[in-house]
Every structure is written in C-alpha cells, then in structure tokens.
Amino acid sequence: MSSSDAQISLRDLAVQARSGDDAAAASLMAQVHQIALRYARARLGRFSASVDASADVAQEVCVAVLTALPRYVDKGAPFEAFVYRIASHKVADAQRGVMRGAVPSDDLPEELDTAPTPEQLALQSDAAQQMHGYLDQLSDQQREVLTLRVAVGMSAEETAAALGMTPGAVRVAQHRALARLRTLMSEQGGIS
Structure with a gap:
C-alpha cells in the first residue's frame, strides 16, 4: 500500500466513522493509535519512562481524535496531519509534565489518610x-x-x-x- 493509498484509506475511514460505521471507527482508531504511538516514542524517547508516557499519549490522542471526529472538516490535507497536530499538543503536554515534575500544592486533602504507612x-x-x-x-x-x-x-x-x-x-x-x-x-x- 502506498502513502497516498494510506491517506485515502484514513480519510475514507474517517468519513465512514463519522457516519456511524463502528467497524470503520475501530479500524480508524487502531491506525491512529499506531501513528500516535510511533510519534510519541520518537519525541519522548530521551525521557525516563518514555514507554509508559508514549502509550499514555497515544491513548489520549485516540480519545481526542474520537471526540473531535464529529467536528472534523476535510480541507484536503491528509487525515494524518489532523492526527499529528493533536499528537504534537499531547506530546508537548507530556514533556511539560516530565520537565515540571511534582509540584507542591497548597490544597489539603479533604480527608485524613489514616491508613498505616x-x-x-x-x-x-x-x-x-x-x-x-x-x-x-x-x-x-x-x-x-x-x-x-x-x-x-x-x-x-x-x-x-x-x-x-x-x-x-x-x-x-x-x-x-x-x-x-x-x-x-x-x-x-x-x-x-
């Protein structure tokens, strides 16, 4: 399958998924997950725990694509561009989270944790x-x-x-x- 066939395939799957075809939506999400996972691994590879972070990012991308799919408008660009745009935002969020680390909070828990340490x-x-x-x-x-x-x-x-x-x-x-x-x-x- 060539690159253009894959783009057409994803675009077609997106159209079918928008019209309510569950099988097309499942196939689309499987391909989106692969794309997002490869992208996240490439971008997050230098951070510790990148495998877990990449899997989390890929899952978030799938959820975001599925949520945005009803509002998606085909403007002639490959569907992958839409996926990459979402993935880049999710990867940036993950990188900020890694760089930031734990942040102390002024908020106190609502209940006292009485479990033994x-x-x-x-x-x-x-x-x-x-x-x-x-x-x-x-x-x-x-x-x-x-x-x-x-x-x-x-x-x-x-x-x-x-x-x-x-x-x-x-x-x-x-x-x-x-x-x-x-x-x-x-x-x-x-x-x-």
Missing part, C-alpha cells in the same frame, strides 16, 4: 513475627487459652467450654501464660 506496616509485621516466636515457646494449652481469650475475645466461660476446662482453670492458665510471656520478653529483649 509502609514503615508502620513493616514494624507491625516484625512485631507480629516476634510475638509468634514467643507464643511458640508456650505450651499448646497456654497458647490456645491466650488465643481464645485475647485474640478472639472469648470469656473465661466460653473458653472453658471450648477447651473442656473449668473457667477457673482457664483464668489460671491465662495468668501463667502471660507471666511466661513477660519472662520470655524480658530475657530476649521484648518486642521492638
């Missing part, structure tokens, strides 16, 4: 691992009593029924397990 998550994970290490040093019964009483929140009576013990025996086992944990933590440096 990565540092807090790491500390929590480390503390949980240390605690599991201490619990592993308890007897099975003590570990089970602490799990049901502290982690699950069961009463002494509920724990007794679950473990086949009396409520008094559960309280004694819990007391001994907590005392053993305190001893282990003081001997081994505690949870950081």
Whole structure:
C-alpha cells in the first residue's frame, strides 16, 4: 500500500466513522493509535519512562481524535496531519509534565489518610513475627487459652467450654501464660 493509498484509506475511514460505521471507527482508531504511538516514542524517547508516557499519549490522542471526529472538516490535507497536530499538543503536554515534575500544592486533602504507612506496616509485621516466636515457646494449652481469650475475645466461660476446662482453670492458665510471656520478653529483649 502506498502513502497516498494510506491517506485515502484514513480519510475514507474517517468519513465512514463519522457516519456511524463502528467497524470503520475501530479500524480508524487502531491506525491512529499506531501513528500516535510511533510519534510519541520518537519525541519522548530521551525521557525516563518514555514507554509508559508514549502509550499514555497515544491513548489520549485516540480519545481526542474520537471526540473531535464529529467536528472534523476535510480541507484536503491528509487525515494524518489532523492526527499529528493533536499528537504534537499531547506530546508537548507530556514533556511539560516530565520537565515540571511534582509540584507542591497548597490544597489539603479533604480527608485524613489514616491508613498505616509502609514503615508502620513493616514494624507491625516484625512485631507480629516476634510475638509468634514467643507464643511458640508456650505450651499448646497456654497458647490456645491466650488465643481464645485475647485474640478472639472469648470469656473465661466460653473458653472453658471450648477447651473442656473449668473457667477457673482457664483464668489460671491465662495468668501463667502471660507471666511466661513477660519472662520470655524480658530475657530476649521484648518486642521492638
């Protein structure tokens, strides 16, 4: 296919897409995406993360062409010229964004982000691992009593029924397990 055939093809596809032909619109957008992607890669190649930026620009060009297609007037220029004009504006916007980088804002978020920070998550994970290490040093019964009483929140009576013990025996086992944990933590440096 020669260059003039491609231009005619795109122009024809644009006319068909404007008249509501979905297949022509899909074919037109596929070709516009290829053109825009090649153009963006050529212009943005020297910037870091240019592959992602080029793909973003190509997508924005497709959206802009599809949005502007109902207002497109054929003035005799190749349809590619219309695409390149849009692509050049989108590439310039991307370049300005890359050059500018992050800009501080005076606007405050509307809501406070209460999610744990990565540092807090790491500390929590480390503390949980240390605690599991201490619990592993308890007897099975003590570990089970602490799990049901502290982690699950069961009463002494509920724990007794679950473990086949009396409520008094559960309280004694819990007391001994907590005392053993305190001893282990003081001997081994505690949870950081």
